[in-house]
Amino acid sequence: MxxxxxxxxxxxxxxxxxxxxxxxxxxxxxxxxxxxxxxxxxxxxxxxRPERPRVRRPLRVFKLVWVVAWDALLSNFDVFSTLVRGLRRPPARRFVHVPLDLRDPTGLAWLCTITTFIPGSLWCEMAPDRSVVILHAWNAPDEARFIADYKERYEKPLMEIFE
Incomplete structure (x- = not known):
């Protein structure tokens, strides 16, 4: 039975x-x-239901949560101060194409969630082969620096956690 x-x-x-x-x-x-x-x-x-993700470095999660919380706080302040100034100096809003090294589906889902959680950023589209994601950034005057920061602060820790 x-x-x-x-x-x-x-x-x-x-x-x-x-x-x-x-x-x-x-x-x-x-x-x-x-x-x-x-x-x-x-x-x-x-x-x-997707298969259960394998977390390789669980303690790295705490550091990532701290980074995301800090970035959310700073981004809130940036968006608020720009709106209070009355857009006299408008932010450098743009769509940014970020090449991805992360391939784990759970890691990509968390990357999407983190991106959308940070005020002023939005996950717009991902290439079918998962090689590039298009983000909308509220204030990204230097696109290359934005991409490098994004990959270092979010993608790299998620790769350490899930891959």
């Missing part, structure tokens, strides 16, 4: 809890529906 197991137990619990919170009722019917949703949704969509 084949044993049935939950593909994502934490997701099951979270879905059931979310169902009850959104329903704003713990009636027997809602509890039954919450349990069914918690059991069935992860099982039905298990084939769509």
């Amino acid at each position: 084949k044993r049935w197991r939950l593909p994502a137990p934490l997701l099951s619990v979270a879905l059931a809890a979310l169902w009850l919170v959104l329903a704003r009722s713990a009636s027997p019917g809602n509890v039954l529906l919450a349990v069914l949703a918690g059991l069935l949704v992860p099982a039905v969509f298990a084939s769509l």
Whole structure:
């Protein structure tokens, strides 16, 4: 006999809890529906879940989080000060083509998330072969320096973490 197991137990619990919170009722019917949703949704969509990423240097994650938080703070200040000045000296907004060395799908997803998290930057498009990404930068007067900083601050740590 084949044993049935939950593909994502934490997701099951979270879905059931979310169902009850959104329903704003713990009636027997809602509890039954919450349990069914918690059991069935992860099982039905298990084939769509990516394989578990392999984190090679977990302590590097903490340094990357610190860098991203610091950059977000500085970028917030830069965008705010530019808007307060009334765009008398407009920022050097541009689309930047950044060549990528990172190939890991999880690392690329995190790179996209980090880019979009930093105010003033936006991940626009990635080449089908994952060799180049197009970013919109709020203030990048020197494109070569922007690319070098981007690769050093975000891509290189993600390569150390995931590849």
